[in-house]
Amino acid sequence: MSEAQVPEAGTLLKVRGLTKYFGSFAACNGIDLSIAPGEIHALLGENGAGKSTLVKMLFGVLQPSEGQIVWQGKPAVIGSPGEARALGVGMVFQHFSLFEALTVAENIALSLDPKIPLAKIAEEAKNLSRDYGLPLDPNAHVADLSVGERQRIEIVRALLQNPKLIILDEPTSVLTPQEADRLFETLFKLKAEGRSVLYISHRLEEVQRICDRATVLRHGKVTGACDPRRETPASLARMMVGSDVAGVERASDTPLGDVLVSVKDLAVPARTPFAVTLSGISMQVRAGEIVAIAGVAGNGQGELFDALSGEVTVPQDDAIEICGRPVGRTGINGRRLLGAGFVPEERHGHAAVSDMALSDNLLLSRSTSDRKAFLSGGVFNVIRHDVIRSIAKRICGEMDVRKSGDDPAAGSLSGGNLQKFIIGRELDRKPQVLIVNQPTWGVDAGAASRIRQALIDLARAGSAVVVISQDLDEIFEVATSIAVISEGRMSRPYAAGELTLEKIGLLMGGIHDSTSPREAVHAH
């Protein structure tokens, strides 16, 4: 630190050689980065590239092992988030750091000067949120708010501290296209005020649209610094992934077969105050078809998946039919026996038991449907470990699952690799029907394209596929038809070519086709 510090005009934040070790593993390795005032700077990278570690160091949540942070020309040690805020750094986390039991105003008050009275904070939050186009009720309990509204709290909370630099971690992943547009307007407003934004994303189109410069990370190192507007999505992706991402090959005119999934006026009451009531959901999925269900998080996707998979059964047996058999009252294993496969949203704790080996996880999901192959000894149900391990190995080979060791615990795999295994576990059965919720959520670009290709190939081979997803790029890539879910009600499926982003956005906002017969039945 003895070298002379040259004051650097025109640079708000400069990072030199920033490194963070977890044990012997370098999550960030010699990162260099500089951000100018009034700049929207993108931080690009796959999952596990070190983006989160880097911003946690900038926000004082983690301490760097080596390297230097220079803030407004002066070397700074950011020991805690409080110190970061005092310097003028605000952060909007990807996983919200909100307190569900507290009100909006109380949540905001926690990060402000304790001398400011709560009533004043509530007033300011209300005004500021309105000015920036992100309206909020300061007295609502967070537990009652939607994901999009929760994000607004985070943004308003950061803005109330009048920061010079705002860090946003994957902010649009929970927003509709219209909400995202509104957020971008807010960001441009901030930029016009001379504030800087560090924008973390893996959505290339977005980064190209709003960011002035981009820094790309891979495996904890900077692999590129560029003006994203001068790059192509392919060249940016190459910097992120290190090789060209295989484009997904669309199914060309697969002949459609019989109806394999049929849902007729499905209604499921909410089981908790925070759950969504499903009503009047109808669709038919034919062999060879991929129906994608778009929608903003928290509009009933989880509830719909539970109903389709049989985790939650409904009293009307014929509300759901799989392969022509009414299954409304049949549980998940009964539906699997009919040839259906299911992949839920949460990898850890729902789709897989993190502490158990991959082979054990394979057994857990398929012990009924594949009992002849997996179990022996009649009533004793002795586990045939050798068979299960070899199938687990086959799945890993088929889906290119990168892992350490022969049969590691599910939790030791990266998100993308575990997701490939979980999807592969179903595909390995060659299911006639596959229902997937958020197949590539938080998965790196390479794994995502692999998974999408696998879904398309399955449909091409004559299966019916339902993909519930928030990722519109993904939906347009794989779907043959698209339905939109909003507040527990679903639009009719449209042919993929019929829909534009704008149209989907309107449907996401709950503006349903006026010709839809459900509209009349469920009008309030």
Add this chain to the structure above:
Amino acid sequence: MFEAILLTIVTAATPLVIAAVGELVTERAGVLNLGVEGMMIMGAVCAFAGSYLTGVPVLGVLCGILGGAAFSLLFGFLTLTLVANQVATGLALTLLGLGLSGQIGESFVGIPGVKLQPIVVPVLSDIPFIGRLLFAQDITFYLSIALVVGVHWFLFRSRTGLKMRAIGDNHGSAHALGIHVVRTRYLAVMFGGACAGLAGAQLSLVYTPQWVENMAAGRGWIALALVVFASWRPWRVLAGGYIFGAVGILQLHAQALGIGIPSQFLSMLPYAVTIVVLIIISHNRRTTLINTPACLGKPFVPDR
């Protein structure tokens, strides 16, 4: 007769209210300390010792508070610094407290103690009926009411209380906001210990002014049940404390009058009522979510 019964109810309810309000603060910060019984009995023996050795009962009260707080510090060190399991540590604390207090108090057994004298508020105590009940009590009663009011104000009006509730709701986020999770929890645990100690002092200086081994007699457990019963709200602790206290006293009178309810049935009533209340409040998930500290009993290790 009726007034006498009410007086004994107040005396029986006071230690429950004090210990429960202390535990409420501990739990609102997300720490489950099952060692209330142990801290209470340590408070009782320290208070008796302090009062007996100095001859000044108020100094005894102070010794009880300090004894309870110091004993809770052991719990804090084990669960917050060493991140030991809170349930196991709390149970161990109770067992240790029962044994240790017996050891310390061995030489006090059979010695008549000095009773803490009531503080009679002039004029107010002359109000018929309620005057003697509310304004001619010892200091622990006044403190119990002040604690309920003070804790309510602290938790729901002050910024530090807001931070404490935030820690109990989501300690990870609280840490990310720069709130000192471990430090605040230490203070909350020690507050709980001090209150349990004060409750113990009330037992050995007011309720039965002498030292008897195991004289807390399960009141620590009732205080724990009371916190849940009150769904982590101070005013409900006060109401619940008096209901539980009344049940205990009526049980004695029922026996004296020869009413044919088995005493075991009455002594289990507080716990049975708590179970019923748990069922009722768990029915309304929203209120449960908003009142129950979500991080209760969960270990916290900052990631750095």
